[in-house]
Amino acid sequence: MKDWDAPTPVAEWRARDVVDHLVTWLPAMIHGGSDVRFSAGPSADDDPVGAWIHLDTQVRELFEDPAAAQHLHSNPHTGQDRPVPDVVDSVFTGDVFFHTWDLARSSGQDDALDPDMVHEALAGMSAMEEMLRSSGQFGQQQPVPKDATEQEKLFAFLGRDPRWEAAAG
Numbered sequence: 001m002k003d004w005d006a007p008t009p010v011a012e013w014r015a016r017d018v019v020d021h022l023v024t025w026l027p028a029m030i031h032g033g034s035d036v037r038f039s040a041g042p043s044a045d046d047d048p049v050g051a052w053i054h055l056d057t058q059v060r061e062l063f064e065d066p067a068a069a070q071h072l073h074s075n076p077h078t079g080q081d082r083p084v085p086d087v088v089d090s091v092f093t094g095d096v097f098f099h100t101w102d103l104a105r106s107s108g109q110d111d112a113l114d115p116d117m118v119h120e121a122l123a124g125m126s127a128m129e130e131m132l133r134s135s136g137q138f139g140q141q142q143p144v145p146k147d148a149t150e151q152e153k154l155f156a157f158l159g160r161d162p163r164w165e166a167a168a169g
Contacts, residue, residue, distance in 0.1 A: 001107045004048050008106040009155070009164040011139070015106045018099050020044035023055045026092050034073040036062070036084045059088060094121060098158060101151075106166055113151055122154040129157075 004016040013021070020043075027038040041054025062068050062085055069083040097117060104111035125132055132138055139159020144152055152162035 001048070001103065003107070006106045006166055008102045009160040010102055013102075015103055016044050016048045018102050018106075019048040019052055022096060022099060023051045025095075026055065026059075026088065029075070029091070030073060030084060030088070033075040033087075034071055034084050036068070036071045036073075059092070062088065097121070098155075101155060102160075105164055108166060111151075115150065118151045118154050122150060122157060125154075125157060 001015055004019075005014045007013075008015055008018055010018065023041070023044055030036050030038065038055065038058045042050035044051040068085050071084045072081045073084045073087045074080050074082075075087075097113065098121075101111050101113055103109075138157075142156040142159060142161055144156045144162060148156070148162065155162040
C-alpha cells in the first residue's frame with residue numbers, strides 16, 4: 001500500500017481503518033472470552049504495517065504453541081468453551097480473507113481470491129443469511145450483473161459494490 005488514507009469498498013473506511021479493524025477486534029473478542037492476551041502494538045493510525053505485523057506475529061505464535069489449545073474461549077456468538085486457536089481460525093481467517101479484497105481494491109492490486117474459499121464462504125454465508133443480516137455486521141445485499149463471478153456475488157452478498165474501484169488520482 002502506498003496510500004493508507006485511500007478509500008476502500010467499505011463505506012467510510014480508509015485503508016488504515018481496515019487494518020485498525022483487524023488488529024483491534026480480534027484481541028478484544030479473545031480477551032473478552034478467555035485468559036489469552038495479545039499485547040498492544042503500534043496503532044494502525046500511526047503505523048498500519050507495524051500494527052499488522054505485531055498482531056500477525058502473535059497469532060502465528062498462538063497457532064504454533066501446542067499448549068494454546070488448552071486455553072478455552074467462551075462467547076455466545078462463537079460457541080461455548082472452544083479452544084482459542086479454533087475460535088481465531090473460525091472467525092478471524094474469514095475476516096482477513098474478506099478484507100484482503102478490500103485492501104487490494106483500494107490499492108489497485110490484483111484482487112483475485114482463492115476460488116475454493118470464495119465458493120465455501122458464499123455457500124456457507126448464504127445458508128445463514130437471515131442470522132448474518134440481523135447481526136448488523138454486513139451491509140445490504142448489492143445487485144450484481146448477470147455475468148457476475150462468484151467472487152463478485154460474494155462481495156455483493158457482504159454489502160459491497162463488487163466492481164468498486166478507487167478513484168483515479
